[in-house]
Amino acid sequence: MTTPSAPVLIPTLNAEESQFLDRVRAFVAEHVAPYTREWENDTFAADIWTKLGAAGMLDVTVPKAMGGSERSCMAYVEMCRELAKGDPALSMNVAAINALCIAHLVHFATDAQREKYLADAMAGRLKLAWGLTEPDAGSDARRVQTKAEPTPGNDGYFTINGHKKFITNGGPADLIILIARTSEKELSAFLVETDQPGFELVGRIPTVGVKASWTSEFKLNNAQGWHTPCTFEQAISLLYRGRLGIAAMAVGIAEKAAELAAEYSVKREQFNRRLADMQSVQNMLADNELDVEAARLLLHKGAAMYDRGENVTTIASMAKLFASEASNRVTNNAIQIHGGRGMTFEFLVEKLWRDAKLTEIGEGCSEIQRMVIAKQRLRALES
DSSP states (O other): OOOOOOOOOOOOOOHHHHHHHHHHHHHIIIIIGGGHHHHHTSOSOTTHHHHHHHTTOSOTTSOGGGTSOOOOHHHHHHHHHHHHHHOHHHHHHHHHIIIIIIHHHHHHSOHHHHHHHHHHHHHTSSOEEEEOOBTTBSSSGGGOOOEEEEOTTSTTEEEEEEEEEEETTTTTOSEEEEEEESSSSOEEEEEEETTSTTEEEEEEOOOSSSTTSOOEEEEEEEEEEEEESOOHHHHHHTHHHHHHHHHHHHHHHHHHHHHHHHHHHHHOEETTEEGGGSHHHHHHHHHHHHHHHHHHHHHHHHHHHHHTTOOOHHHHHHHHHHHHHHHHHHHHHHHHHHGGGGGSTTSTHHHHHHHHHHTTTTTSOHHHHHHHHHHHHHHHHHO
């Protein structure tokens, strides 16, 4: 038997971080929410990245000594949650860029690499993507077949050949943090600029949800990549904070859908009664509130543990798993409450429903999260 973990008290944000989140909410109201439908027809506004940079939303994982704001994980997930209430696709991109791309530069890049890329990345002038997934390598990340070999006479650079697919923000990206195989057993990460002849953008992959996100497929033909000195395990470890970001995205979607469903139930009448007065609808509203609250608590527990320097392998998977599945339940209920209208583009709930599905797949699908949770539990019993 293992000793139950002590209860976690969720810390409050400090005054500066609370003010930051006030600015995030104002940013979402002005620059994000009004355009969420428009962006679905193409992609985000071209200047959104520099606006995000100016608002301090691309440097939250960067230490102050490197020019960043060095915010807590709690502030990071709350930022992602607020962004998701305005546009889930943008939240997904911002979560990944902070936790996977910019954090990679912070933790694993050389001084020369940080000097070249970090300031522009934080300002949004340099657009980033994280390149792991391939046609035959997704959940099983070690199946990556893209190969990197040292470039003769160019120390630190590798010649890369391979094929990547389903890469978030891969189309607009100027720089991709790319995972490639350096030997039969070893993988590592490389900085690949996309304006070189060896980078071939195959095209954009249309998606059902998070449509504004530029999901891409590309090939590398003797492309040059600047090696960041880290192991595969180190690079992948950034996924833990990343999963909390996707959990926050899921919570934001669920909160917005629950809010819209409750508002509609009060306004809409059937059989001379408001929907809100019908027991069956009240049951769905209650389930929505329960799912949102439980998901938010798991998210906050994970962020609090991260900020205390504790191991978040299990809690990050728990938060991501529960929040993503809760988000899908809540958005489904929201459409049900809206009835036929919920299936039309007139109401936002259908978009939230489509966007929510990605949270069960991106940064480790639900099956992977269950595997992680079970393995960690069994490992604790056996130790």
